[in-house]
Amino acid sequence: MPAELRDTFGRLHNNLRISVTDRCNLRCTYCMPEEVSFMERQELLTFEEIARFVRIAATLGINKIRLTGGEPLLRKDLAKLVRLLVGIDGIQDVGLTTNGMLLGDQAQALWDAGLRRINISLDTLDAERFRQLTRRDGLERTIDGIMAARRAGFDPVKINAVAIRGITDHEVVPLARFAREHGLQMRFIEYMPIGADEWERDKVYYAHEILEQIEGEIGPLVPASDYDPRAPAMEFEYIDGGGRVGIIASISRPFCNHCNRLRLTADGKLRNCLFALDEIDVKGFLRTSQQDDALVEAIMRSVATKWEGHEINTARFIKPLRTMHTIGG
Ligand code: SAM
Numbered sequence: 001m002p003a004e005l006r007d008t009f010g011r012l013h014n015n016l017r018i019s020v021t022d023r024c025n026l027r028c029t030y031c032m033p034e035e036v037s038f039m040e041r042q043e044l045l046t047f048e049e050i051a052r053f054v055r056i057a058a059t060l061g062i063n064k065i066r067l068t069g070g071e072p073l074l075r076k077d078l079a080k081l082v083r084l085l086v087g088i089d090g091i092q093d094v095g096l097t098t099n100g101m102l103l104g105d106q107a108q109a110l111w112d113a114g115l116r117r118i119n120i121s122l123d124t125l126d127a128e129r130f131r132q133l134t135r136r137d138g139l140e141r142t143i144d145g146i147m148a149a150r151r152a153g154f155d156p157v158k159i160n161a162v163a164i165r166g167i168t169d170h171e172v173v174p175l176a177r178f179a180r181e182h183g184l185q186m187r188f189i190e191y192m193p194i195g196a197d198e199w200e201r202d203k204v205y206y207a208h209e210i211l212e213q214i215e216g217e218i219g220p221l222v223p224a225s226d227y228d229p230r231a232p233a234m235e236f237e238y239i240d241g242g243g244r245v246g247i248i249a250s251i252s253r254p255f256c257n258h259c260n261r262l263r264l265t266a267d268g269k270l271r272n273c274l275f276a277l278d279e280i281d282v283k284g285f286l287r288t289s290q291q292d293d294a295l296v297e298a299i300m301r302s303v304a305t306k307w308e309g310h311e312i313n314t315a316r317f318i319k320p321l322r323t324m325h326t327i328g329g
């Protein structure tokens, strides 16, 4: 029987998110602190170390990879890593989540390297609001990056926006309209307690509120024809054929029951949940041993010890020490 990564709750793991850096050219308030000391260069896994890890993980059933960060495009020659990863036996799909600021220059090279899936984060179309949220200027560059991705051939281009009550809730309709106009797929993400800021439940702008706004102001949505209730994003389609909207309702509709993800941080720690409190160091094995057994064992142990799900909706919830930019969203 081929090897598989099944945890004690029966969940099969085929999806690995790899953070390639904790650095970022923005400072989104919901993700990272304004003052931050980044990891030293030598702490980061090299491309060869990442590829070796993925080769081993692929023998255990990992077939889907997403590169993230920090801002992954700050990692020099990211297209080289994409090329390495798409060439690994068993890897069927390599995606990228980026803030888009550097995509204008890199979209084509990434496409040429074999990248086919891209999510670009954009929470607002208002330059001043962008500056408040990211503590930097960059709206125009992000939009240029989105357009460069379209020109390079990415289809769909998915746009990720974090929905925060009182801060980005009035951005929902303009963003959804912008996406319709430009043939992009909008995805709203409920605000999660994983950043450096003080998370409050009252600030979560919920999936049903997002849907109500879009339906009220743009037009009716129905579940997409390929709607998969197990997938993290709930997918909807406009009935007038105006495209799709996805909502990742991590708080109001956690998808932990069907979670298929593992995460590798830029400094080589394996995490079995975004909200995990423990992690396994794999950089040590990658740097000291040519034998793969210890890495196979580490991956299996990570899956075997995965908990049932995040406990954000309970009094037991403990916020992880790492903030989002050092884990990889
Ligand atoms: N820098 C890249 C970007 O912004 O797309 C990749 C890394 S970022 C951590 C990945 C995703 O996590 C982004 O879409 C971002 O909006 C999302 N994110 C960050 N902090 C979040 C939070 N507290 N709640 C929900 N989503 C969050």
Ligand code: SF4
Pocket (backbone or CB within 6 Å): 024, 025, 026, 027, 028, 029, 031, 032, 069, 070, 071, 099, 121, 324, 325
């Ligand atoms: Fe950077 Fe992405 Fe975090 Fe914003 S969400 S600070 S762009 S890593």
